[in-house]
Amino acid sequence: MTTRTAHLSRLGELLGRAYNSDLFWSFRHTPSAVVAAAVACVFLLLALLAPWVAPQNPFNLSALSLMDSELPPVWVSGGDSRFFLGTDVQGRDIFSTILYGLRISMVVGFASVLLAMTLGVSLGLAAGYAGGWVEALIMRIADVQLSFPAILVALLVNGVARAALPREVFNDVAMLILILSIGVSSWVQYARTVRSLVVVEKEKEYVQAVNILGRHPLFIAGRHILPNTTGPITVIATINLALAILTEATLSYLGVGMPPVTPSLGTLVRLGNEFMLSGKWWIVIFPSAALVGVVLAVNLLGDWLRDALNPKLR
Amino acid sequence: MSGYRATPLLEVRNVRVEYPTRTGPLTPVKDVSFSLDAGEVLGIVGESGAGKSMMGSAIIGLLEPPGRVAAGEILLEGERIDNLSRAALTRIRGRKIGLVPQDPLTSLNPLFTVGQQLVQTIRAHHEMSDKQARARALELLTEVGIPAPDRRIDQYPHQFSGGMRQRVVIALALCAGPRLVIADEPTTALDVSIQAQIIDVLKRTCRDHGAAIILITHDMGVIAETADRVGVMYAGRLVEIGPLRSVVSEPAHPYTSGLMSSIPVVGRELERLSQIAGAMPRLTATPQGCAFHPRCPKAFDRCKLEMPELVPAHSSQAACWLY
């Protein structure tokens, strides 16, 4: 089985190989994966280009008018063609708030996955390669943390930050705190996988050969062992991304995530919750739909990736 | 073959097994024909990948989908079994044809006692009460040589040693009373020291129950002890088939000669082990004509072009243009 290393200088060659590879063949022939990837790309683009694509900047308070508030979507009677999906209680265009919210949700999602991956892979490498008490300590901590649901860990970190910082400061750094909470709550899987891979690879002859040549352990770990772990790590990361976005949305919905001034999709749902019972369903449904759409797309991609990279199912 | 013969127990006629793949069908068994009489022991030998296990799976109807019997017929007691419905096949398996698989460790369900597995099988094929089935199971366990069977019958597979487990497997294969037993590499997963014992148990119990055996293996030593007739498979075809003595001492096909001479004989001094040069062709790269010709020391022009059929040669039959 070829190892899928990605050195910058060989990127071109790799892309060419990638197009013809088994993986891409499987991708092309799995309609759900193609659709999911397309949807995910659309969401990604929308999120990135939000400031230019959104019809209205919902955070520019001067552009809002309370006269426009609580308008239904354009296809329902009473709707206004300016506001495609309707407006919320402050007169903000729902479509625009969703775009900005999507942006925040995805930023938090990606960043926390990056954090978890960095943390988890480093600790896993350290544990696997160093062995001894280092490995024992890291793995015990991992085990203990694993017996608690991630959301509880995230809530805890969040709650502590809340208690430690005054409210105004908290609002400003809410995104960072969220990224930290979610990242810390999900490093364990990376660490465990990497560690077991390292333990196996460590015994292999090519590693022992380089070792004899006198290379520093860090070099061995980074240059030789790490590339072999990219496959499983990618799969974990994709699953984790969906989970991270969900966790952030849940935390925001519970009121301990992104504040209303810089809302993520979860915050929008929470704000719209109050209007659910009075029949103004669009304020809560559209952000929810956007959230589900993103997570679904990421999950489909992750599923396909897992099946495609699993040698047993080929 | 001369004189009047009763209908053979098993007849395999021009069977071809195919596996459709992304790049075209693979044919692990290309064209095999042979017959088996009641009570006979037929050994099928060949290297790994020659198609012997596939042949065995095809006979008992357990080819893994998408594999299938693409051509030919298989007849048991004169009736076709290769085109039966799933339900009919299920009735035949165990009752008419038994299987002794290779690995006794993974072939026994770890969560059920040996007795439970025996009773399940017996009652699936015969109208019997639980007690009667259990009594029958005890008899079988004694026959295959399990000591203290009344205690052992309620134990789990992991409590048995490797050799004992394989005896249990043999008991399971025979418990519904089949006329034919297919043993697929029954000793490969066992210690050399107990292989002979297990073969002995297999042969003895099958004889006592009147069952014929198709013994599939790559181990010539096992065949030499047990079989009445031997068939040699190469690249999905039978290249030689005949009585044990003939094939072993007077091999007709060059491949068989190569096989026989590559077996080191204890007590004789050898400079080097003789081997057949080259390797068996992969399924995707079978040469034209006789599949063995690239490695055959006696190959000539015709061998490269046409596929030989089984013809009488010496005291057996061989698929070779030499005859």
Add this chain to the structure above:
Amino acid sequence: MIPFIFRRLLQGLIVMLVVALIAFGLFHFVGDPVNNMVGQEVGGEIREQLRESLGLNDPMIVQFARFVARTATGEFGVSFRNGVPVSTLLLERMPATLELVFCASAFALSLGIPMGIYSAINRRGLLTGVIQIVSLTGVSLPSFVVGIVLIIVFSVDLGWLPSSGRGEVVKLGAWSTGLLTASGLKSLILPSITLGLFQLTLVMRLVRAEMLEVLRTDYIKFARARGLSEGIINFHLALKNTLIPVVTVIGLQIGSLIAFAIVTETVFQWPGMGLLFIQAVDFADIPVMSSYLVLISLMFVIINLVVDLLYYAIDPRLQIGGPQAGGGK
């Protein structure tokens, strides 16, 4: 067996101590406890006296030991938010959460296991395709969205079921149950589905994956070779082999459910421990937060231990030793 139990108990104890440490840390280092109690304006001397009386000037170890002792005896302190002892609050709300978790599990298992088995046996087929789609969306739906949609459809539009609260409850000693009243039962339906949906998809996928794996094993192949019918193979043999690992995972999931109840309780304003916790986080009500943490950890440790013991009890390979004497080879 005994050393195993002992080791697990020890492990559990260590976990609890670590958790206690974190909870203790919360109490003493996050914000000033004295500040939390009396506010900013109170003068220095009174603060000093308060510190002394609270024992805040004693060495850390002593304070920690005292904390552990108090927690172990069930004294969790007093809520900042409403001055009520935390233990009372927790005990009051526990039945609500536990009942919800129980109903959600029942829902998830009674539907998830059959669906998983069906989709493993009939690998291709219309219903299986539908089941797959349901399971995929189930994993992607955040539970609060599920709750909200259910409320919109069943409470707002159709008006069949209540959108919040527990309905009427009957007190049985210390326990209050909603299972004995019509309004209680009706109130349980939507929250149970909301909480259980995620677990439903998990169970279904797990059962399907396990069963597919089992159906590929040598022993199932051998069973087929012996002519056992598909019915017996699927529902007697494979099922048993499948359910054993599944049962343990499900057991561990219960802990997860208790945590996720936080979200469901928020959506439905369900008066359980989860809602209490969220209100505490929002208010920075440290005693409630840390007590909830300790209590939940205890529940998890106990559940983990029970599941491990259960595994031991069901799998014969773990009970009895290896090959026995009393036979040749």
